[in-house]
Each structure stands twice: as structure tokens, then as C-alpha cells.
Amino acid sequence: MKNFKNITLALIALTALNSCSNDDVQAIADVSGSTQINFDSKVGTADFALNTPFTISGQSYQFDHLRYWVSDVKLVSDKNVTYALSNSFFLMEETSDILVQETFTYKANKREAIDLKDVPSGSYTKVIFSIGVDATHNDNMSIQDGELSQLNGMTNVSWMWHTSYIFSSLTGKNVTPDTPVAVSVETGLNANYRTVEITLPTALIVSAGKTAKLNLNVDVEKIIKDIDLVAKPKISASTPELMTKVADNYKNNVFTVKSVE
CATH class of the missing domain: 1.20.5 (Single alpha-helices involved in coiled-coils or other helix-helix interfaces)
Structure with a gap:
């Protein structure tokens, strides 16, 4: 018994x-839902497109790629609770083919959105993300979380070794002169890792059964705000002050809210 x-x-x-x-x-x-963050590239009010002339500071530019890392994505609720997507690295880009190695070509691609799954339901009033790759991953390229890779053409190479990541890259040519001039605007190095914080004009409501959408404008013209590309058509580690200015532009000027759905 x-x-x-x-x-x-x-x-x-x-x-x-x-x-x-x-x-x-x-x-x-x-109590969880999904969220999509869209990064809509513009030049002022015009849609960004490759190999299309855009007038910036009186010069006509045609770009063949725009690429940047979005990492460490966070949403902050109206109760000051933070949803953080750890080890998140997303390569946002609009690019033509890139020859990475003699035997490998990174194919043309356009990517403007990232999808976040299992976001706790709630009312979110702020989005935080970084442009670039944090020092831990940048200094040790064997740690390849998210979309990090040495085969996407977003790394610096010295003596045939991949040494660190390129955080952002805008390339093309100034077609105003009789002989077009190649332009290249890059950021990199740990000191130029930047975090962007955006307070939303209306709350982003996340709930089960629907995908909330946050649409951001990415103003390519603001990437080179207060920079004279005629005088300095190439910005890289060899022009550290200008690289820092570009990094600051990404932090302070490039991203604005288009709409919240």
C-alpha cells in the first residue's frame, strides 16, 4: 500500500x-515577438543607387559600394529594460562584385534589413547599435561570431595576413573632373568603433503574432559631412583625423528615424 x-x-x-x-x-x-530594423540608404532625399551620379558639395559622385558593420544591437523599453542581442554582427551593404582573393569573388549584394527573433513583448523607446567591430573580435579574427568572415572583403590585409576589420567602406569616383578620380572612405581601428543611440519618436510595440518594424534613414551624404573629398579623395588609416571624423559622422549624423510600424 x-x-x-x-x-x-x-x-x-x-x-x-x-x-x-x-x-x-x-x-x-x-510574451515574445519579432522585430525588423531597416536601413534605407539615401543621398539627401534621393534613394541611394550604385553607379548613379549624385551631387554632393558641388561635385558629382558615382559609388560602387556602401558597406558597414552593424553590431551589438539593443532595444530599450519604456521601463528601462534592455533587450540585447549578444555577439550580433550584420554586414549592411549595397555593392558590386568584389575581388577578395585571386580565386574568390564576393558577389554583388544588397542588404538593408536585420531580423530580431524572440524579442520580449513590450514598448521600446530607444534603439542602440554600434558601427564597426568591437576590440575583442577586431583583435582576434579567429573569433567569428555573427556574420564576421575574412571572405567578404571587409578586412585589412598586411603581408598577406588578415589583420583587422574594416568598419565601414564607401567607394566610387568623382566624375566632375575630365578625368574621374577614385574615392574611398573607410573607417577601422578600435578607436573608431562608435555606438549610435536613437530615441524613437513613437514607441516600437513588440508583441506575439506580428513583426514590428523600425525604419531608419541612412544618409550617405552625411558620411562625408565637413570633409573635402576633392582635397582628400582617399580616407583610411593613413589619414587618422579624417577617419575619426567619418566615424563621428556615423555616430551623430548618418542615422535618423524614418518610421515606426
Whole structure:
């Protein structure tokens, strides 16, 4: 009789545990949703497009690629609770083919959106993300979280070794002169890793069963704000002050809110 009671109690406990587990799984599904962040590239008010002339500071430019790393994405709720996507690295780009190695070509691609899954339901009033790659990953390229790779043409190479990541890259040519001039605007180095914080004009509501959308404008013209590309058509580690200015532009001027859905 004692053994029968013990078995009965065990069955009751097991049933209760299973019921609780099912409730927990359902609760997780009920309190999380998905979010899409769109990065809509513009030049002023015009849509950005490759190999299309845009007038910037009185000069006509045609670009063949725009690329930048978005990392460490966070959403902050109206209750000051932060949802953080750890080890998140997304390569945003609009690019033509890139020859990375003699035997490998990175194919033309356009990517303007990132999708966040299992975001806790809530009302979010701020988005935070960084432009570039943090020092831990930048100094040790064997740690390849997210979309980090040495085969995307976004690394610096010295003596045939991949040494660090390029954080952002805008290349093309100034076609105003009779002989077009190549332009290249890059950021990199740990000191130029920048974090962008944007307070939303209306809350981003995340709930189960729907995808919330945050649409951001990315103004390419603001990447080179207060920079004379006629005098300095190439910005890289050899022009550290200008590289820092570009990094600051990404932080302070390039991204604005287009809409919240």
C-alpha cells in the first residue's frame, strides 16, 4: 500500500511538472515577438543607387559600394529594460562584385534589413547599435561570431595576413573632373568603433503574432559631412583625423528615424 501511494504521488508530481513545462513554453511564445530594423540608404532625399551620379558639395559622385558593420544591437523599453542581442554582427551593404582573393569573388549584394527573433513583448523607446567591430573580435579574427568572415572583403590585409576589420567602406569616383578620380572612405581601428543611440519618436510595440518594424534613414551624404573629398579623395588609416571624423559622422549624423510600424 505504501509503495502504491509513493507511485501515485510520483505520477501526480510528474503530471504537474509536465503541465508547468507546457505552460512555460506557451508563456514564452505569448510574451515574445519579432522585430525588423531597416536601413534605407539615401543621398539627401534621393534613394541611394550604385553607379548613379549624385551631387554632393558641388561635385558629382558615382559609388560602387556602401558597406558597414552593424553590431551589438539593443532595444530599450519604456521601463528601462534592455533587450540585447549578444555577439550580433550584420554586414549592411549595397555593392558590386568584389575581388577578395585571386580565386574568390564576393558577389554583388544588397542588404538593408536585420531580423530580431524572440524579442520580449513590450514598448521600446530607444534603439542602440554600434558601427564597426568591437576590440575583442577586431583583435582576434579567429573569433567569428555573427556574420564576421575574412571572405567578404571587409578586412585589412598586411603581408598577406588578415589583420583587422574594416568598419565601414564607401567607394566610387568623382566624375566632375575630365578625368574621374577614385574615392574611398573607410573607417577601422578600435578607436573608431562608435555606438549610435536613437530615441524613437513613437514607441516600437513588440508583441506575439506580428513583426514590428523600425525604419531608419541612412544618409550617405552625411558620411562625408565637413570633409573635402576633392582635397582628400582617399580616407583610411593613413589619414587618422579624417577617419575619426567619418566615424563621428556615423555616430551623430548618418542615422535618423524614418518610421515606426
